[in-house]
Amino acid sequence: MKTLYTVVVRQAGGKWVTLCLENGVVGQGVSREEAIQRLREAIASLEEAVKVEGDVYSAPVSIRELHEFLTYEVDQPTDERYELCAVYG
Template sequence: MDLYTTVLRKSAGYWVALSLDNGLVGQGINQESAINQLNEAIASFLSVYKIESDIYYPSLTIEELDEFLAVENSESL
């Protein structure tokens, strides 16, 4: 089992799980369903990544994380 660093936040009534390792996201009505959706997205991505050699696999930049978190802060204003 691979481990990924994930940020969870509530947005517009849904939970969003963001993987800091690859920028993939999952969304659900609760934290568990958001994480499950993220796990499915990661599994799907990795299955394609194994057969396609030209897919870029970046980690999330600090600027992208800041933008993700800024959306949460602006929604609470």
């Protein structure tokens, strides 16, 4: 069964970046779709590591970490838009 994850998607420095709010995993790509696909692959790797090792650290993203993600490469207030989406991993 696939798990539903909450993901923030944004464009930064000419690339697309994704952040999974449930576990802090990130993905990056030249397109939005590639960034989401890489995030799915990273989540699958994390899930596999948890199955194998059991004691892998994974925690939801804190508000501070989310703020850093949203304001990375931004020196002043911006009208940049961010996308929140659901991704099955």
